[in-house]
Amino acid sequence: MIPLIKWEFKQRRLSSIFWALGTSFYVLLVDSVFKSFVNSQTVNFARTVQNLPSTVKSFISVTDSFNTPAGFLSSEPYYVVLPIIFIVMAISLGGSLLASEESSGTLELILSRPVSRGRLLAGKALSGLGLLLAVDIAAAAAMTLFTTLFRIHIAIKLIWEMHLMLLLLALVFGSLAFAITAVGRAGRSAALGITMLLAIGGYVLTSLEGAIHWLVWPAKLLPYHYYQPSQILNGTFTVWPAICFSVITIALIILAFISFRRRDLAGS
Protein backbone atom coordinates (compact mmCIF):
# COMPACT_ATOMS: atom_id res chain seq x y z
CA MET A 1 0.00 0.00 0.00
CA ILE A 2 2.91 2.35 0.75
CA PRO A 3 4.06 2.53 -2.91
CA LEU A 4 0.49 3.37 -3.97
CA ILE A 5 0.34 6.28 -1.50
CA LYS A 6 3.86 7.42 -2.29
CA TRP A 7 3.27 7.55 -6.06
CA GLU A 8 -0.16 9.16 -5.65
CA PHE A 9 1.49 11.93 -3.60
CA LYS A 10 4.21 12.26 -6.19
CA GLN A 11 1.72 12.52 -9.06
CA ARG A 12 -0.38 15.13 -7.26
CA ARG A 13 2.29 17.08 -5.43
CA LEU A 14 2.19 20.13 -7.69
CA SER A 15 -1.57 20.55 -7.66
CA SER A 16 -1.62 20.09 -3.87
CA ILE A 17 1.07 22.72 -3.42
CA PHE A 18 -1.02 25.13 -5.51
CA TRP A 19 -4.13 24.37 -3.46
CA ALA A 20 -2.17 25.02 -0.24
CA LEU A 21 -0.60 28.24 -1.59
CA GLY A 22 -3.92 29.53 -2.92
CA THR A 23 -5.71 28.84 0.35
CA SER A 24 -2.92 30.41 2.40
CA PHE A 25 -2.95 33.48 0.16
CA TYR A 26 -6.69 33.82 0.66
CA VAL A 27 -6.20 33.55 4.45
CA LEU A 28 -3.53 36.26 4.28
CA LEU A 29 -5.89 38.51 2.34
CA VAL A 30 -8.79 38.05 4.75
CA ASP A 31 -6.70 38.49 7.88
CA SER A 32 -4.96 41.56 6.51
CA VAL A 33 -8.24 43.46 6.04
CA PHE A 34 -9.69 42.63 9.46
CA LYS A 35 -8.36 45.68 11.35
CA SER A 36 -9.34 48.22 8.74
CA PHE A 37 -12.70 46.50 8.36
CA VAL A 38 -13.37 46.72 12.11
CA ASN A 39 -12.14 50.30 12.41
CA SER A 40 -14.02 51.86 9.57
CA GLN A 41 -16.74 49.72 8.15
CA THR A 42 -18.16 47.30 10.65
CA VAL A 43 -20.98 49.51 11.85
CA ASN A 44 -22.10 50.38 8.33
CA PHE A 45 -21.61 46.85 7.08
CA ALA A 46 -23.50 45.34 10.02
CA ARG A 47 -26.33 47.83 9.43
CA THR A 48 -26.39 46.96 5.72
CA VAL A 49 -26.49 43.25 6.51
CA GLN A 50 -29.23 43.80 9.09
CA ASN A 51 -31.35 45.51 6.43
CA LEU A 52 -30.91 42.70 3.92
CA PRO A 53 -33.78 40.26 3.42
CA SER A 54 -33.20 37.24 5.65
CA THR A 55 -32.90 34.91 2.62
CA VAL A 56 -30.02 36.98 1.20
CA LYS A 57 -28.43 37.47 4.62
CA SER A 58 -28.34 33.74 5.22
CA PHE A 59 -26.00 33.24 2.27
CA ILE A 60 -23.36 35.56 3.77
CA SER A 61 -23.14 34.61 7.40
CA VAL A 62 -24.67 32.89 10.36
CA THR A 63 -23.78 35.82 12.61
CA ASP A 64 -24.36 39.59 12.75
CA SER A 65 -21.36 40.38 14.95
CA PHE A 66 -18.74 41.17 12.32
CA ASN A 67 -16.64 43.35 14.62
CA THR A 68 -15.37 40.44 16.74
CA PRO A 69 -12.65 38.07 15.47
CA ALA A 70 -14.98 35.07 15.88
CA GLY A 71 -17.85 36.86 14.13
CA PHE A 72 -15.62 38.09 11.32
CA LEU A 73 -13.96 34.73 10.65
CA SER A 74 -17.18 32.72 10.95
CA SER A 75 -18.80 34.79 8.23
CA GLU A 76 -17.24 34.78 4.77
CA PRO A 77 -13.98 32.81 5.36
CA TYR A 78 -15.27 29.84 7.34
CA TYR A 79 -18.92 29.93 6.29
CA VAL A 80 -18.49 30.31 2.55
CA VAL A 81 -15.04 30.44 0.94
CA LEU A 82 -12.94 27.90 2.86
CA PRO A 83 -15.69 25.24 2.90
CA ILE A 84 -16.09 25.74 -0.87
CA ILE A 85 -12.32 25.45 -1.42
CA PHE A 86 -12.05 22.27 0.63
CA ILE A 87 -15.23 20.68 -0.68
CA VAL A 88 -14.21 21.33 -4.29
CA MET A 89 -10.74 19.89 -3.64
CA ALA A 90 -12.20 16.86 -1.85
CA ILE A 91 -14.72 16.17 -4.60
CA SER A 92 -12.14 16.58 -7.31
CA LEU A 93 -9.78 14.20 -5.48
CA GLY A 94 -12.44 11.66 -4.55
CA GLY A 95 -13.84 11.65 -8.05
CA SER A 96 -10.49 11.10 -9.72
CA LEU A 97 -8.40 8.86 -7.45
CA LEU A 98 -10.00 5.71 -8.83
CA ALA A 99 -11.92 6.91 -11.89
CA SER A 100 -9.04 8.55 -13.73
CA GLU A 101 -6.92 5.39 -13.46
CA GLU A 102 -9.84 3.22 -14.50
CA SER A 103 -10.65 5.29 -17.57
CA SER A 104 -7.00 5.46 -18.64
CA GLY A 105 -6.47 1.73 -18.12
CA THR A 106 -3.65 2.06 -15.58
CA LEU A 107 -5.82 0.52 -12.86
CA GLU A 108 -5.34 -2.81 -14.68
CA LEU A 109 -1.58 -2.35 -14.49
CA ILE A 110 -1.73 -2.02 -10.72
CA LEU A 111 -4.18 -4.90 -10.34
CA SER A 112 -2.02 -7.14 -12.54
CA ARG A 113 0.49 -7.00 -9.66
CA PRO A 114 -0.17 -8.82 -6.37
CA VAL A 115 -2.25 -5.91 -5.06
CA SER A 116 -5.76 -6.78 -3.85
CA ARG A 117 -8.64 -4.50 -4.72
CA GLY A 118 -9.07 -3.80 -1.01
CA ARG A 119 -5.47 -2.66 -0.66
CA LEU A 120 -5.76 -0.57 -3.79
CA LEU A 121 -8.88 1.12 -2.49
CA ALA A 122 -7.36 1.68 0.97
CA GLY A 123 -4.23 3.15 -0.64
CA LYS A 124 -6.28 5.52 -2.76
CA ALA A 125 -8.52 6.57 0.16
CA LEU A 126 -5.52 7.20 2.42
CA SER A 127 -3.81 9.19 -0.34
CA GLY A 128 -6.89 11.40 -0.67
CA LEU A 129 -7.08 11.85 3.08
CA GLY A 130 -3.36 12.65 3.28
CA LEU A 131 -3.46 15.23 0.49
CA LEU A 132 -6.53 16.95 1.91
CA LEU A 133 -5.01 16.90 5.40
CA ALA A 134 -1.78 18.45 4.11
CA VAL A 135 -3.63 21.36 2.49
CA ASP A 136 -5.82 21.77 5.58
CA ILE A 137 -2.78 21.87 7.86
CA ALA A 138 -1.20 24.47 5.58
CA ALA A 139 -4.37 26.57 5.71
CA ALA A 140 -4.66 26.20 9.51
CA ALA A 141 -1.00 27.12 9.92
CA ALA A 142 -1.49 30.14 7.67
CA MET A 143 -4.55 31.19 9.69
CA THR A 144 -2.61 30.76 12.96
CA LEU A 145 0.31 32.77 11.61
CA PHE A 146 -1.67 35.59 10.06
CA THR A 147 -4.17 36.03 12.91
CA THR A 148 -1.16 36.42 15.22
CA LEU A 149 0.59 38.75 12.78
CA PHE A 150 -2.47 40.97 12.27
CA ARG A 151 -3.46 40.78 15.95
CA ILE A 152 -6.78 39.10 15.46
CA HIS A 153 -7.38 37.78 18.94
CA ILE A 154 -8.69 34.29 18.63
CA ALA A 155 -7.46 31.17 20.41
CA ILE A 156 -5.19 28.98 18.30
CA LYS A 157 -7.07 25.93 19.60
CA LEU A 158 -10.30 27.26 18.08
CA ILE A 159 -8.65 27.78 14.69
CA TRP A 160 -7.41 24.18 14.62
CA GLU A 161 -10.80 22.87 15.81
CA MET A 162 -12.37 24.87 12.97
CA HIS A 163 -9.98 23.32 10.47
CA LEU A 164 -10.66 19.83 11.82
CA MET A 165 -14.37 20.43 11.21
CA LEU A 166 -13.63 21.85 7.76
CA LEU A 167 -11.63 18.73 6.92
CA LEU A 168 -14.36 16.39 8.17
CA LEU A 169 -17.03 18.26 6.19
CA ALA A 170 -14.92 18.08 3.02
CA LEU A 171 -14.24 14.39 3.62
CA VAL A 172 -17.97 13.62 3.56
CA PHE A 173 -18.21 14.99 0.03
CA GLY A 174 -14.87 13.57 -1.07
CA SER A 175 -15.76 10.08 0.14
CA LEU A 176 -19.17 10.34 -1.56
CA ALA A 177 -17.48 11.11 -4.89
CA PHE A 178 -15.00 8.29 -4.23
CA ALA A 179 -17.81 5.84 -3.43
CA ILE A 180 -19.74 6.75 -6.58
CA THR A 181 -16.71 5.94 -8.74
CA ALA A 182 -16.08 2.71 -6.80
CA VAL A 183 -19.68 1.49 -6.88
CA GLY A 184 -20.34 1.84 -10.57
CA ARG A 185 -18.64 2.64 -13.77
CA ALA A 186 -20.45 5.97 -13.99
CA GLY A 187 -17.03 7.58 -13.93
CA ARG A 188 -15.54 10.82 -12.86
CA SER A 189 -18.01 13.26 -14.41
CA ALA A 190 -20.99 11.51 -12.81
CA ALA A 191 -19.27 11.55 -9.41
CA LEU A 192 -18.37 15.23 -9.75
CA GLY A 193 -21.84 16.17 -10.97
CA ILE A 194 -23.78 14.35 -8.27
CA THR A 195 -21.53 15.42 -5.41
CA MET A 196 -21.27 19.04 -6.53
CA LEU A 197 -25.05 19.18 -6.83
CA LEU A 198 -25.38 17.85 -3.30
CA ALA A 199 -22.76 20.26 -1.97
CA ILE A 200 -24.14 23.39 -3.63
CA GLY A 201 -27.76 22.33 -3.12
CA GLY A 202 -26.99 21.55 0.50
CA TYR A 203 -25.40 24.96 1.03
CA VAL A 204 -28.38 26.77 -0.53
CA LEU A 205 -30.94 24.71 1.36
CA THR A 206 -29.18 25.04 4.70
CA SER A 207 -28.65 28.77 4.21
CA LEU A 208 -32.36 29.23 3.57
CA GLU A 209 -33.67 27.03 6.36
CA GLY A 210 -33.80 29.97 8.82
CA ALA A 211 -35.96 31.98 6.45
CA ILE A 212 -38.12 29.28 4.91
CA HIS A 213 -39.51 27.07 7.64
CA TRP A 214 -40.46 24.03 5.60
CA LEU A 215 -36.79 23.64 4.64
CA VAL A 216 -35.79 22.92 8.24
CA TRP A 217 -36.39 19.19 7.99
CA PRO A 218 -34.77 18.53 4.59
CA ALA A 219 -31.83 20.67 5.71
CA LYS A 220 -31.32 18.41 8.71
CA LEU A 221 -30.45 15.61 6.30
CA LEU A 222 -27.57 17.58 4.85
CA PRO A 223 -24.01 17.91 6.21
CA TYR A 224 -23.94 21.69 5.90
CA HIS A 225 -26.69 21.95 8.52
CA TYR A 226 -24.33 20.57 11.14
CA TYR A 227 -21.41 22.74 10.12
CA GLN A 228 -21.56 25.73 12.48
CA PRO A 229 -18.39 27.86 12.36
CA SER A 230 -19.72 30.52 14.76
CA GLN A 231 -20.23 27.89 17.48
CA ILE A 232 -16.74 26.54 17.05
CA LEU A 233 -15.03 29.94 16.96
CA ASN A 234 -17.00 31.09 19.99
CA GLY A 235 -15.71 28.08 21.92
CA THR A 236 -18.92 26.07 22.05
CA PHE A 237 -17.70 23.24 19.85
CA THR A 238 -19.60 19.99 20.24
CA VAL A 239 -18.16 16.74 19.05
CA TRP A 240 -21.38 15.22 17.70
CA PRO A 241 -21.26 16.79 14.23
CA ALA A 242 -17.60 15.76 13.97
CA ILE A 243 -18.48 12.20 14.95
CA CYS A 244 -21.40 12.15 12.48
CA PHE A 245 -19.18 13.40 9.62
CA SER A 246 -16.56 10.76 10.47
CA VAL A 247 -19.14 7.96 10.61
CA ILE A 248 -20.64 8.99 7.24
CA THR A 249 -17.17 9.11 5.69
CA ILE A 250 -16.24 5.67 7.04
CA ALA A 251 -19.61 4.22 5.92
CA LEU A 252 -19.07 5.58 2.39
CA ILE A 253 -15.56 4.09 2.22
CA ILE A 254 -16.91 0.71 3.40
CA LEU A 255 -19.63 0.92 0.72
CA ALA A 256 -16.93 1.70 -1.84
CA PHE A 257 -14.89 -1.30 -0.68
CA ILE A 258 -17.81 -3.75 -0.79
CA SER A 259 -18.91 -2.61 -4.25
CA PHE A 260 -15.46 -2.39 -5.82
CA ARG A 261 -14.30 -5.81 -4.62
CA ARG A 262 -16.35 -7.76 -7.15
CA ARG A 263 -17.27 -5.42 -9.94
CA ASP A 264 -16.08 -5.42 -13.53
CA LEU A 265 -13.44 -2.86 -14.38
CA ALA A 266 -14.17 -0.70 -17.39
CA GLY A 267 -12.06 -1.61 -20.39
CA SER A 268 -9.40 0.93 -21.28
Place this chain on the structure above:
Amino acid sequence: MAEAAAIKISGLSKRYAGRSVLALSDLTLSVKPGEVYGFLGPNGAGKSTTIRLLLNFIQPTAGSAQILGQDIVAGSTLIKKSVGYLAGDVSLYPKMTGHEFLKYMAELQPPQNKSYAPELAGRFEADLKPRLRDLSKGNRQKIGIIQAFMHQPDILILDEPTAGLDPLKQEEFFKLIAETKARGGSVFFSSHNIAEVQRICDRVGFIREGKLIAEQVVADVAAAAARTFDINFVDDAPRAELKAVPGVKLEAGTGKAATIHMKGDLSPLFRVLARHNVSSINQREVDLEHEFLRFYKGDGK
Protein backbone atom coordinates in the same frame (compact mmCIF):
# COMPACT_ATOMS: atom_id res chain seq x y z
CA MET B 1 0.34 -38.87 -12.78
CA ALA B 2 -0.67 -36.19 -15.28
CA GLU B 3 1.16 -32.89 -14.96
CA ALA B 4 -1.01 -30.16 -13.41
CA ALA B 5 -2.07 -27.49 -15.91
CA ALA B 6 -0.55 -24.05 -15.59
CA ILE B 7 -3.85 -22.54 -16.74
CA LYS B 8 -7.07 -24.53 -16.61
CA ILE B 9 -10.30 -22.99 -17.86
CA SER B 10 -13.59 -24.88 -17.37
CA GLY B 11 -16.84 -23.72 -18.95
CA LEU B 12 -15.95 -20.05 -18.54
CA SER B 13 -18.62 -17.65 -19.79
CA LYS B 14 -19.08 -13.92 -19.67
CA ARG B 15 -22.11 -11.79 -20.39
CA TYR B 16 -21.55 -8.04 -20.04
CA ALA B 17 -24.19 -5.97 -18.26
CA GLY B 18 -26.94 -4.87 -20.62
CA ARG B 19 -25.93 -7.29 -23.38
CA SER B 20 -28.02 -10.25 -24.40
CA VAL B 21 -25.22 -12.11 -26.21
CA LEU B 22 -22.45 -13.91 -24.35
CA ALA B 23 -19.05 -12.33 -25.01
CA LEU B 24 -17.49 -15.66 -24.05
CA SER B 25 -19.39 -18.91 -24.09
CA ASP B 26 -18.47 -22.07 -22.21
CA LEU B 27 -14.72 -21.84 -22.83
CA THR B 28 -12.76 -24.90 -21.77
CA LEU B 29 -9.03 -25.22 -22.38
CA SER B 30 -5.79 -25.79 -20.55
CA VAL B 31 -2.21 -24.67 -20.93
CA LYS B 32 0.56 -26.97 -19.77
CA PRO B 33 3.67 -25.86 -17.88
CA GLY B 34 6.31 -24.83 -20.37
CA GLU B 35 3.78 -24.46 -23.17
CA VAL B 36 3.23 -21.45 -25.41
CA TYR B 37 -0.46 -21.23 -26.24
CA GLY B 38 -1.66 -18.90 -28.96
CA PHE B 39 -5.19 -17.60 -28.86
CA LEU B 40 -6.29 -16.62 -32.33
CA GLY B 41 -9.44 -14.95 -33.51
CA PRO B 42 -10.84 -11.89 -35.23
CA ASN B 43 -11.70 -8.65 -33.41
CA GLY B 44 -14.48 -9.06 -30.87
CA ALA B 45 -14.12 -12.85 -30.80
CA GLY B 46 -13.58 -12.93 -27.01
CA LYS B 47 -9.77 -13.00 -26.73
CA SER B 48 -9.44 -9.93 -24.51
CA THR B 49 -12.50 -10.94 -22.49
CA THR B 50 -10.79 -14.26 -21.71
CA ILE B 51 -7.60 -12.50 -20.67
CA ARG B 52 -9.46 -9.96 -18.51
CA LEU B 53 -11.34 -12.81 -16.84
CA LEU B 54 -8.09 -14.67 -16.11
CA LEU B 55 -6.71 -11.56 -14.44
CA ASN B 56 -9.95 -11.00 -12.48
CA PHE B 57 -10.53 -7.57 -14.00
CA ILE B 58 -14.04 -8.77 -14.81
CA GLN B 59 -16.16 -11.39 -13.09
CA PRO B 60 -17.24 -14.62 -14.80
CA THR B 61 -20.95 -15.16 -15.48
CA ALA B 62 -20.44 -18.91 -15.29
CA GLY B 63 -17.65 -21.44 -15.11
CA SER B 64 -14.29 -21.26 -13.43
CA ALA B 65 -10.58 -21.14 -14.10
CA GLN B 66 -7.40 -21.85 -12.20
CA ILE B 67 -3.91 -20.55 -12.67
CA LEU B 68 -1.23 -22.66 -10.99
CA GLY B 69 -4.03 -24.38 -9.08
CA GLN B 70 -5.50 -21.16 -7.65
CA ASP B 71 -9.01 -19.99 -8.50
CA ILE B 72 -8.86 -16.83 -10.62
CA VAL B 73 -11.41 -15.04 -8.41
CA ALA B 74 -10.67 -16.24 -4.88
CA GLY B 75 -6.91 -16.54 -5.35
CA SER B 76 -6.43 -13.61 -7.68
CA THR B 77 -3.90 -11.69 -5.57
CA LEU B 78 -1.84 -14.81 -4.93
CA ILE B 79 -1.91 -15.76 -8.62
CA LYS B 80 -0.49 -12.40 -9.62
CA LYS B 81 2.73 -13.11 -7.76
CA SER B 82 3.46 -15.53 -10.60
CA VAL B 83 1.87 -13.73 -13.54
CA GLY B 84 3.18 -11.15 -15.99
CA TYR B 85 0.57 -9.25 -17.99
CA LEU B 86 0.66 -7.06 -21.04
CA ALA B 87 -2.55 -5.35 -22.14
CA GLY B 88 -3.54 -5.10 -25.79
CA ASP B 89 -3.48 -1.33 -25.87
CA VAL B 90 -0.86 -0.74 -23.22
CA SER B 91 -1.79 2.13 -20.89
CA LEU B 92 1.01 3.79 -18.99
CA TYR B 93 1.25 6.86 -16.77
CA PRO B 94 1.87 9.69 -19.25
CA LYS B 95 3.60 12.01 -16.76
CA MET B 96 6.09 9.39 -15.56
CA THR B 97 9.38 8.61 -17.26
CA GLY B 98 10.03 5.00 -18.24
CA HIS B 99 12.48 4.72 -15.37
CA GLU B 100 9.96 6.05 -12.81
CA PHE B 101 7.28 3.75 -14.17
CA LEU B 102 9.42 0.62 -13.89
CA LYS B 103 10.49 1.68 -10.41
CA TYR B 104 6.84 2.01 -9.41
CA MET B 105 6.02 -1.44 -10.82
CA ALA B 106 9.04 -2.89 -8.99
CA GLU B 107 7.84 -1.35 -5.73
CA LEU B 108 4.42 -2.93 -6.20
CA GLN B 109 6.03 -6.29 -6.93
CA PRO B 110 9.70 -6.41 -5.97
CA PRO B 111 11.60 -8.57 -8.51
CA GLN B 112 14.02 -11.19 -7.24
CA ASN B 113 16.61 -10.22 -9.81
CA LYS B 114 16.88 -6.44 -9.74
CA SER B 115 19.26 -6.28 -12.67
CA TYR B 116 16.82 -8.01 -15.03
CA ALA B 117 14.68 -4.93 -15.84
CA PRO B 118 17.73 -2.84 -16.85
CA GLU B 119 18.96 -5.85 -18.84
CA LEU B 120 15.63 -6.03 -20.69
CA ALA B 121 15.73 -2.28 -21.30
CA GLY B 122 19.13 -2.79 -22.89
CA ARG B 123 17.99 -5.68 -25.05
CA PHE B 124 14.99 -3.75 -26.33
CA GLU B 125 16.97 -0.49 -26.57
CA ALA B 126 14.22 1.17 -24.55
CA ASP B 127 14.82 4.80 -23.69
CA LEU B 128 13.73 5.18 -20.07
CA LYS B 129 14.48 8.89 -19.73
CA PRO B 130 11.65 10.64 -21.62
CA ARG B 131 8.17 10.98 -20.21
CA LEU B 132 5.96 8.14 -21.38
CA ARG B 133 3.57 10.53 -23.14
CA ASP B 134 6.44 11.56 -25.43
CA LEU B 135 7.18 8.01 -26.59
CA SER B 136 5.95 6.42 -29.83
CA LYS B 137 3.58 3.44 -29.67
CA GLY B 138 6.43 1.03 -30.36
CA ASN B 139 8.56 2.47 -27.58
CA ARG B 140 5.66 2.39 -25.14
CA GLN B 141 5.12 -1.25 -26.12
CA LYS B 142 8.75 -2.00 -25.21
CA ILE B 143 8.17 -0.53 -21.72
CA GLY B 144 5.00 -2.62 -21.49
CA ILE B 145 6.92 -5.77 -22.37
CA ILE B 146 9.65 -4.97 -19.83
CA GLN B 147 7.11 -4.49 -17.01
CA ALA B 148 5.46 -7.81 -17.90
CA PHE B 149 8.73 -9.79 -17.92
CA MET B 150 10.80 -7.92 -15.31
CA HIS B 151 9.91 -10.19 -12.37
CA GLN B 152 10.47 -13.35 -14.47
CA PRO B 153 6.97 -14.74 -13.93
CA ASP B 154 5.98 -18.39 -14.34
CA ILE B 155 2.92 -17.44 -16.38
CA LEU B 156 2.73 -14.74 -19.01
CA ILE B 157 -0.62 -13.49 -20.23
CA LEU B 158 -0.10 -11.25 -23.22
CA ASP B 159 -2.66 -9.48 -25.38
CA GLU B 160 -1.29 -8.67 -28.86
CA PRO B 161 2.27 -8.33 -27.51
CA THR B 162 4.12 -7.45 -30.71
CA ALA B 163 1.80 -4.65 -31.85
CA GLY B 164 3.93 -1.67 -32.82
CA LEU B 165 7.31 -3.43 -32.48
CA ASP B 166 9.76 -3.25 -35.35
CA PRO B 167 11.01 -6.59 -36.80
CA LEU B 168 14.26 -6.54 -34.81
CA LYS B 169 12.44 -6.01 -31.53
CA GLN B 170 9.92 -8.68 -32.51
CA GLU B 171 12.90 -11.05 -32.81
CA GLU B 172 14.04 -10.04 -29.34
CA PHE B 173 10.53 -10.65 -28.06
CA PHE B 174 10.45 -14.14 -29.59
CA LYS B 175 13.78 -14.87 -27.88
CA LEU B 176 12.27 -13.76 -24.58
CA ILE B 177 9.35 -16.14 -25.09
CA ALA B 178 11.79 -18.96 -25.87
CA GLU B 179 13.75 -18.18 -22.68
CA THR B 180 10.54 -18.21 -20.64
CA LYS B 181 9.60 -21.56 -22.15
CA ALA B 182 13.12 -22.92 -21.52
CA ARG B 183 12.86 -22.20 -17.80
CA GLY B 184 9.46 -23.94 -17.65
CA GLY B 185 7.25 -20.86 -17.87
CA SER B 186 3.93 -20.89 -19.71
CA VAL B 187 2.70 -18.26 -22.10
CA PHE B 188 -0.90 -17.54 -23.05
CA PHE B 189 -1.13 -14.93 -25.71
CA SER B 190 -3.70 -13.57 -28.07
CA SER B 191 -2.82 -12.46 -31.53
CA HIS B 192 -4.08 -11.61 -34.97
CA ASN B 193 -0.72 -12.41 -36.44
CA ILE B 194 -0.80 -15.96 -37.76
CA ALA B 195 2.87 -15.92 -38.75
CA GLU B 196 4.05 -15.15 -35.22
CA VAL B 197 1.69 -17.73 -33.72
CA GLN B 198 3.06 -20.30 -36.16
CA ARG B 199 6.57 -19.38 -35.17
CA ILE B 200 6.43 -19.40 -31.37
CA CYS B 201 3.39 -21.39 -30.28
CA ASP B 202 3.18 -25.04 -29.34
CA ARG B 203 -0.58 -25.04 -29.52
CA VAL B 204 -3.21 -22.75 -30.93
CA GLY B 205 -6.85 -22.17 -29.99
CA PHE B 206 -9.21 -20.56 -32.47
CA ILE B 207 -12.01 -18.46 -31.07
CA ARG B 208 -14.98 -17.03 -32.95
CA GLU B 209 -18.02 -15.24 -31.54
CA GLY B 210 -17.04 -16.17 -28.00
CA LYS B 211 -16.67 -19.87 -28.70
CA LEU B 212 -13.55 -21.99 -28.99
CA ILE B 213 -13.99 -23.61 -32.38
CA ALA B 214 -10.78 -25.63 -32.62
CA GLU B 215 -7.48 -26.35 -30.92
CA GLN B 216 -4.45 -27.52 -32.86
CA VAL B 217 -0.93 -28.55 -32.02
CA VAL B 218 1.19 -26.48 -34.39
CA ALA B 219 3.41 -29.46 -35.26
CA ASP B 220 0.31 -31.55 -36.09
CA VAL B 221 -1.02 -28.84 -38.36
CA ALA B 222 2.29 -28.93 -40.19
CA ALA B 223 2.22 -32.73 -40.40
CA ALA B 224 -1.37 -32.85 -41.61
CA ALA B 225 -0.93 -30.07 -44.10
CA ALA B 226 -0.36 -30.87 -47.78
CA ARG B 227 3.29 -30.71 -48.83
CA THR B 228 4.11 -28.90 -52.04
CA PHE B 229 6.81 -30.06 -54.48
CA ASP B 230 8.17 -28.24 -57.53
CA ILE B 231 9.59 -30.92 -59.85
CA ASN B 232 11.51 -30.38 -63.09
CA PHE B 233 11.84 -33.26 -65.53
CA VAL B 234 14.40 -33.69 -68.31
CA ASP B 235 11.53 -34.48 -70.70
CA ASP B 236 7.88 -33.49 -70.47
CA ALA B 237 6.35 -34.07 -67.02
CA PRO B 238 4.38 -37.36 -66.79
CA ARG B 239 1.18 -35.59 -65.78
CA ALA B 240 -1.17 -38.56 -66.13
CA GLU B 241 1.05 -40.75 -63.93
CA LEU B 242 1.48 -38.03 -61.31
CA LYS B 243 -2.25 -37.39 -61.22
CA ALA B 244 -2.87 -41.07 -60.57
CA VAL B 245 -0.73 -41.11 -57.39
CA PRO B 246 -3.03 -41.33 -54.31
CA GLY B 247 -3.23 -38.02 -52.39
CA VAL B 248 -1.69 -35.93 -55.16
CA LYS B 249 -3.21 -32.73 -56.50
CA LEU B 250 -1.47 -31.53 -59.63
CA GLU B 251 -1.43 -27.86 -60.55
CA ALA B 252 -2.44 -27.07 -64.10
CA GLY B 253 0.47 -26.57 -66.48
CA THR B 254 2.44 -27.86 -69.45
CA GLY B 255 6.03 -28.77 -70.30
CA LYS B 256 8.84 -30.05 -68.12
CA ALA B 257 7.83 -28.48 -64.78
CA ALA B 258 5.14 -29.76 -62.46
CA THR B 259 3.90 -28.51 -59.11
CA ILE B 260 2.10 -31.00 -56.92
CA HIS B 261 0.43 -30.85 -53.50
CA MET B 262 0.47 -34.11 -51.64
CA LYS B 263 -0.88 -35.49 -48.38
CA GLY B 264 0.07 -38.82 -46.82
CA ASP B 265 2.71 -41.40 -47.79
CA LEU B 266 5.29 -40.15 -50.28
CA SER B 267 6.44 -43.61 -51.51
CA PRO B 268 4.03 -43.89 -54.49
CA LEU B 269 5.18 -40.49 -55.73
CA PHE B 270 8.84 -41.46 -55.57
CA ARG B 271 8.10 -44.72 -57.38
CA VAL B 272 6.70 -42.66 -60.29
CA LEU B 273 9.63 -40.25 -60.18
CA ALA B 274 12.07 -43.18 -60.27
CA ARG B 275 10.73 -44.19 -63.67
CA HIS B 276 11.56 -40.78 -65.18
CA ASN B 277 14.55 -38.46 -65.50
CA VAL B 278 14.16 -35.78 -62.83
CA SER B 279 16.47 -32.76 -63.09
CA SER B 280 15.45 -31.09 -59.81
CA ILE B 281 12.98 -31.42 -56.97
CA ASN B 282 12.19 -28.78 -54.37
CA GLN B 283 9.88 -29.06 -51.40
CA ARG B 284 8.25 -25.78 -50.38
CA GLU B 285 7.87 -24.92 -46.70
CA VAL B 286 4.52 -25.96 -45.30
CA ASP B 287 2.14 -23.02 -45.56
CA LEU B 288 0.69 -23.10 -42.06
CA GLU B 289 -0.77 -19.68 -42.60
CA HIS B 290 -3.08 -21.16 -45.18
CA GLU B 291 -4.03 -23.95 -42.78
CA PHE B 292 -4.66 -21.55 -39.90
CA LEU B 293 -6.67 -19.21 -42.07
CA ARG B 294 -9.16 -21.99 -42.68
CA PHE B 295 -9.94 -21.95 -38.94
CA TYR B 296 -9.65 -18.23 -38.68
CA LYS B 297 -12.28 -17.79 -41.37
CA GLY B 298 -14.47 -20.39 -39.76
CA ASP B 299 -14.24 -23.20 -42.30
CA GLY B 300 -11.76 -25.31 -40.41
CA LYS B 301 -14.34 -27.49 -38.79
